[in-house]
Amino acid sequence: MSSSNFNAVLLEISNQLSAKQLDDIKFLCRDMIGKRDLEKINSGRELFQVFTERGRLGADNRDFLSGLLVHVHRLDLSEKLKSFHSHPGWGGTDxxxxxxxxxxxxxxxxxxxxxxxxxxxxxxxxxxxxxxxxxxxxxxxxxxxxxxxxxxxxxxxxxxxxxxxxxxxxxxxxxxxxxxxxxxxxxxxxxxxx
Structure with a gap:
């Protein structure tokens, strides 16, 4: 499955995060990213880009973000991320x-x-x-x-x-x-x- 499909899932998750939930995720990552860089991030999409660049997020590496989503009480988004299939040729289950x-x-x-x-x-x-x-x-x-x-x-x-x-x-x-x-x-x- 192409990375564009995974990016579409990330974009959907970003769009469903409230401003408070985004702030909470940024707070949880302050040791990993740094205060100055965090202040520049205004959307989930931008934050996910940083995670990707630092090797903490990818189609086959979703646990870190999934855990953060659970911490901000977005179990639905965590499940959406976990259920993404990165294997080529895999469509829906049926x-x-x-x-x-x-x-x-x-x-x-x-x-x-x-x-x-x-x-x-x-x-x-x-x-x-x-x-x-x-x-x-x-x-x-x-x-x-x-x-x-x-x-x-x-x-x-x-x-x-x-x-x-x-x-x-x-x-x-x-x-x-x-x-x-x-x-x-x-x-x-x-x-x-x-």
Whole structure:
């Protein structure tokens, strides 16, 4: 993936930072950059350029900025940065899945979203998603549980990439004692195959 795609992500993050959040990030970096240089920086874009020049930021080196974003309570932007794929030829997760697997995952997502409700976090943990990720999902959809479940499964699919399989979802549902939902997923898959 080209550096222009990574720069587009950085620009988007820069545009979403408030002036206070930018000041807070600059404060956290005062030992690394120096007061005089920091005073000249007026945007996230300019700050990210300094990070890049000093070897602290790149398409394959995102942890430093990601950590700073967490410190200023922008978990959503930290997740956006972490989810950027720098490997050539990688598009979205779904274009790496064959059509049959994608159809199965889409159907399973629909069934789970309709049936999961308030217990979505338990499934998220069982699928191996971090608490930070779960908090970010919750913040994006605080009242719509069905959308929350869809977002949860989208994040799981992104984390698993081409290895995402419906069987893993069913195992996780059963491990959480969500057997009725697991049965409904299996029934929907059986109707897909006939």
């Amino acid at each position: 274009d790496r899945l064959n059509a049959a697997v994608k159809a199965e995952l889409d159907s399973a997502t629909e069934v789970i979203a309709e049936n999961l409700g308030r217990t979505w976090r338990k499934l998220g943990r069982k699928l191996g998603l971090a608490e930070v990720k779960l908090d970010s999902i919750s913040n994006r959809h605080p009242t719509d549980l069905e959308e929350t479940a869809v977002e949860l499964l989208k994040e799981w699919r992104k984390s698993r990439g081409a290895e995402a399989q419906v069987e893993e979802l069913i195992r996780a549902l059963r491990a959480c004692q969500y057997n009725l939902t697991a049965d409904k997923v299996e029934h929907r898959l059986a109707t897909l195959k006939h």
